[in-house]
Amino acid sequence: MAGRNGASDERGRLATDPFEYRITKQGGMIVSRGGRAVMTIGGREAARLVAALQRADETQAQHLLARASGNYRRGNERS
Numbered sequence: 001m002a003g004r005n006g007a008s009d010e011r012g013r014l015a016t017d018p019f020e021y022r023i024t025k026q027g028g029m030i031v032s033r034g035g036r037a038v039m040t041i042g043g044r045e046a047a048r049l050v051a052a053l054q055r056a057d058e059t060q061a062q063h064l065l066a067r068a069s070g071n072y073r074r075g076n077e078r079s
Contacts, residue, residue, distance in 0.1 A: 019065035023050060031065055038069050 019038070022030045028042040029049060041049060049068055053061050 014059075014062040014066060018062055019069070021053070021065060031069055033069075041068065 017034055019031055019033050021032070023046075024030065026042070027046060028040060029046045030040050031038045045068075049064065052064055056064060
């Protein structure tokens with residue numbers, strides 16, 4: 001069933017291989033998965049994402065990070 005933002009994790013990949021993030025001293029964000037950096041976000045986009053992550057529970061946070069990474073939208077990703 002789709003979540004609040006229409007996001008779905010039917011295969012459970014976000015639970016078994018979750019995203020992680022780290023906020024840099026400059027206010028940017030490094031998003032990683034499986035110990036590898038997936039992308040770096042800076043500026044206003046990073047500030048908006050940090051604010052949204054602070055309000056989100058763990059499931060919502062995983063969906064926000066997946067959405068921000070841009071490569072996890074189509075449902076046909078490979079592990």
